[in-house]
Amino acid sequence: MKLNTKLVIIMLSLLVLTMMTLFTLNQYSQNDLVNEIQESSQEISKAVQMSIEDLTSDAEFSRLNDYLHKARKKGINEINIINIEGEIVDSSDPDKIGKRHELNKLEKGVHAAPRHNGASILSQKPYEVVVPVIVGDEHLGYVQINMLLDNINNLQHANFMRRLFATGMVFMIGIALTIFLARRYTEPINSLVEDFKRVSAGDLSVTIPVDSKDEIGELAKGFNNMVEKLREREALEKRLYEAEHLSRVGQLASGIAHEIRNPLNYISLAIDHLKEEMLPHCAGAQRAEMEELADKIKEEVRRANYMVVNFMSYGRPLKLRHALVPYSDVLAKALPVLHDRLTEQRIRLEQRIPDDFPPLWVDQEMLRTCILNLVGNAVQAMPGGGLITLGAERDHDQVRLTFSDQGKGIRAEDLGKIFQPYFTTREVGIGLGLAITERIVREHGGSIQVDSTLGSGTTFTLLLPLERGPHEGNLETHEP
Template identity: 35%
Template sequence: MRWSLSTKVFLSLAAVIFAFGTVGLYSIYRMDQLRSNVELVRKGILPLTSHLGLLHRELKDYEQELSGTTRSDLVRLRSYFHNFSPFVRIESAEKKIASISNDFSLDNTQRGLLKSQYNKLQQLRQGGDLRGGLVTGIKNAVSVVLFEAPEARDNQAVYAALARAFVAFLHEERFEKARQIQNELAYIIRRIRKEVYRSWRASGHFMQGLNQVAATAESQAMLVTSIATGIALLIALAVMVWVNMTLRPLKRLREGVKQAARGEFIAVDVDTGDEIGQLAEEFNRMSQSLKERDIQLKNQRAELLRAERLATIGKMSSQITHEIRNPLSSIGLNTELLEEEIGLLSQNGQMDEARSLLAAIRGEIDRLTGVTEQYLRFARMPKPELNDESMNHILNELVEFMSSQFQIADIAVETTFDGDLPDINVDERQIRQALMNLLVNSIQSMESGGVLKLATCQVNGSIQISISDTGHGIDEETRSKIFEPFFSTKNVGTGLGLTLVQQIVDEHKGSISCESQLGEGTRFLIDLPLS
């Protein structure tokens, strides 16, 4: 299937856009994952870790405060211990963990770690192990407080009951009982601190895991992005090469246009099947048309120059002939009168030499008269008077008329005439003159005798006349000049014989050509249109 140029360009751009679009989408996807991890750390894990770390430091401070047993230490605790609520802070941490699980996209491992951390803190706050460990058979302040608060079942409620009793004993300055509760509160805070520490460490490990995952994802993203970008660049390079190869015929087409501008009309070889190929086909057709038109114009220019040259020659010949003909006529007449006078005066044969000289003068006058007549026929070629004539009949009469010349020159004449040849509209006198000139040339070319072949046939709406001889032939350079006026290879003659033949054929809208090889003879072909 042949694709158009627009389709090729579209597919090329689509391939490049797809390649870089894929890279871009993957980069956006990885950046979104990285952003999600950053959001998880910034808005989730980091606040949780900070909250647990602060709670751990507060628990450690309160644990140290509860280690003091002097009266002044207890008095100082009385002023601010009631504000400390570790289980409220633990519940806040639970909410933060639940918010992280609900608000962020986590994998199963991350969700499991947070769930375990959440359950441990919840168990620390809502479990009932503290009450079971504190309620004993020993009658002390702790047992009394818990006995009086049967509703305090979970650890948070137990701590709250003991903390209220501790603060109350401090305000009542019952320091001995306060010290009994102080030790248990210190134990509870120590236990809470250890669990909070574990949760804080777990949050830190969780955040480190996220950092490692982010670093690994970043490395993978960089690797995949680099590979994808390299592939995209290779695709873009391939597309550039493809487009360059697709548009390469334009260079040949441009060179063809440049050569056409210089007058050199050549065909451009472009077979792409797309718009460039179609443009090249149209250019080749245009180039061929211009080439044919250029040849036609050259031929017309040559014909015009030849016509102008012949017209000039004809005008000059007419003028020269006119200037020579009248004196020759006068000289010829006076020569005849002089011959008669010499004949009358001659009594004893002493005037024979004078008569011989006069005869020679008259012969030269007759020759010059013949030359002037030929010039006049060339210069004053009349328009042909067309009538329907039989070309075979004209040729037969001409052969019969010149039979004595053929016999003298020892030339055998062979005729091959088409019996079905139709009549043709020609000027019989001019055609006869043209054919006679060709026959005379053939006789003169066969000095030692030979064969003269005459043939007629009908070809493509024209009558073709072939006259071939077995003479000495002519070379290529001479053959190119034989129809030029005054050109001749003989020592005698005007050089207008073949020019006159061509002029007659042209007047009949026909054509004449010559084929010849040195030593093999010459063949003239005349084509005359039937219509």
């Protein structure tokens, strides 16, 4: 519900509450007033009736006095019966009997009387009722009733106090509701302000939970959208920066790579030539050794050439040549190159590949590059020797290839950077090994994960999809 609607509802509720309270109180006080007036009128008519009886008969005088005793409670203070000559013939105040009252000073009807001496100034408000007594044609005299309207006064005062209290209560409820509403609105606004500060300080991970449909909810939604857009923009800027950086470095690198291809071609041709010219002159074991050496050099030259081609096209999509190959075959082709380094550094390499491990649908050459990069990094991280374990397991429709070492590990703050091109902590490193590996794995539709503990070792995990059934297709069949 909108804040506006809530405020209007609160105001209307308060208005209705106030009106109902005042209406009820008014009814209540009206009833009280009517009762009071009824009772006072009854007393006055009784007093008048008694006075007329006194004037018209020779009844005992004490009756008036007795009656007044009871009537005082209803506000009647004094009753005087005055005959036509102006003499007070009977009075509730025995001292006044026989005294004279100036007839022209008797105003008939009801009016406020001058205050009597001795009456409390604050509370007593005397009123005088003068009724002429006429029997037939004969004017017998007057009944003068002096009364105090304190009861009514008190009633009104009590009513006023009640109304004051009720209005106060309604206002208190209103204030409490307003404070509650203000708190409900200012708390999320305060937390929004905090979140805004965090975002402006560069933290774009902030997301506000949207749990209301009012203005605050709208604000939170808008804020989340804004942060989402900022995030997208930041990612875009980052990608743009990387693309620019890569393109600049790529241009430089492809120039160098191009130059490297020529000597590589020459070495390859020279090896062929040496094999042809020199090998026939060698004998026995020496010949076999020479031949193996020449083959290794040629293989490495071929690989270097392959890398150069890939390096030159780093900024462009890789051209994968998929084939269904057993993982152990790829390892068998990749690992001999590292053999000497492993022995030199006293590193043991263990393969844990299940017998029923399915063949992989990959570009063999590319996977070989990945393996060499990962094992190469592991070797570099273990100058003191140790064990490198290569694991493999099937996980539903993908395979999991692991490369675990017992090396120095990677610092937590570096973990997010190691796949970035040109990030390296090694003096002679280029920082392209993991970037290329990650790219190759990504182009295969897979992903790469790293798990490292500083000082005790690192495990890289390649997740590759099994796009074809394990035994479908022919092994080593290249895609057309």
